[in-house]
Amino acid sequence: MSDLTFAGPALLILALTIGFLLIVVVVMVVRAASGRKRASKGDRGDSAMLSMALQEAVAKLKAQERQMAARAEASERLAGQIVAGLTSGMVVVDRTGEVRTMNPAARRILGLDAEAGTGPVADILRSVPALAEVIGEALQTSAPIVRRTVTLEGGGKPSHLGVTVSHITAADGAMQAVVCLFTDLTAVVELEERLRLKEALARLGELTAGLAHEFRNGLATIHGYGRLLDPAALPEPARTYVNGIRAETTALGEVVTNFLRFAKPEQFVMAPVDLRAIVLRAIHDLPGAAAVTTFEGTFGTVNGDDVLLRQAFSNLLRNSLEACAGGHTAPAIVVSGDVKGGDVYVTVDDNGPGLSPAAVSRLFQPFATTKAAGTGLGLAIVQKVIVSHNGVVVAASSPAGGARFQVRLPIRPVS
Ligand SMILES: Nc1ncnc2c1ncn2[C@@H]1O[C@H](COP(=O)(O)OP(=O)(O)OP(=O)(O)O)[C@@H](O)[C@H]1O
Ligand SMILES: [Mg+2]
DSSP: OGGGOSHHHHHHHHHHHHHHHHHHHHHHHHHHHHTTTTOOHHHHHHHHHHHHHHHHHHHHHHHHHHHHHHHHHHHHHHHHHHHHHOSSEEEEEETTSEEEEEOHHHHHHHTOOTTOOSEEHHHHTTTOHHHHHHHHHHHHOSSOEEEEEEEOOSSSSOSEEEEEEEEEEOTTSOEEEEEEEEEEOHHHHHHHHHHHHHHHHHHHHHHHHHHHHHHHHHHHHHHHHHHHSOGGGSOTTHHHHHHHHHHHHHHHHHHHHHHHHHHSOOOOOOEEEEHHHHHHHHHHHSTTTGGGEEEEEOOOEEEEOHHHHHHHHHHHHHHHHHHHHHTTOOOOEEEEEEEETTEEEEEEEOOSSOOOHHHHHTTTSTTOOOSTTOOSOHHHHHHHHHHHTTOEEEEEEOTTSSEEEEEEEEBOOOO
């Protein structure tokens, strides 16, 4: 920490002063001794007094030196305590790119070893290259970097950091080092993302619900006229055409009805609900699911709408069953719960063919389906329900070989 205090120069000046005074005392004493023979009685008295005064001055200066050293030590200790106690991460990198200081919060946030300390910044921060890059950028410029959001790859550490980098300059204005301060913004970014999704869903609902409603009216009219035509009384090929019109309008009517159900703002009936019971009920209500599903782990109580949450888990289970059927595998689904850091995680793993690239790029979007008979609303509904419960749903590959969908919901705070 010595490079962060100004005690060094002051102590140096004090030491030089004391040295100079000591030389003066020595010169005086030598001169007094050599001139002793010549000096009169009065001269001897004067030099003795002078030497005493100088000794007193030296003693005073030495006391001051001790005080200043103690003060410098105390301020250094305080600076060390402040840096160690910071909840934000702090990394000081000198102009040659060497990490000079790293506080415990930095190691904790970045998931680095307790020993990680000094050395080239690219080595020390090799597991977080995005952060090393920002520091490198600051070393190239004189302008500070203020509140930049940096996205980190890989698990086990925050996915987003809020980073500020400022410069330490010498008296001549030359840059000496950069100080990088950062905080974990993962929760904030997730919250923003949830709000954005909620708003997007609400806008989508408003925009399209009116349109879908008009479609439904038009379809009902076409369907009505189609019904007035009796296919049996019609010659071929008109009979086939009328049957085709009827079948298509029925199918389209169902799509529009489903979409309207998805788009309309839900009236949530929020209450404390046992997530374990909800998931179990979803498994048992879905035909064919209970026999092939393993249910394990711990669940919690969340604030939610019992019916909608059940629908969300049912959609995930149905997708798993359908994926296995499509991939011609005997289904083995695992639904597991875990409670961590105020959230409950429910994971649905299957051994189906996994997510196809076509599905991954449009996952959770309404009408995105790879199934001939699918409407592509199942996952859009899951996302809408979970986001409305302040949760998150993500998709990944399952270690079981198929797809994994994980829902995270906040545990109901104990009041
Ligand atoms: N467990 C899974 N394994 C593999 N692919 C999946 C899985 N779950 C979803 N998908 C893919 O995501 C797409 C969208 O799923 P979604 O539930 O939204 O619609 P759908 O199942 O096609 O139709 P719907 O649920 O409306 O009947 C699916 O068509 C499929 O390609
Ligand atoms: Mg589905």
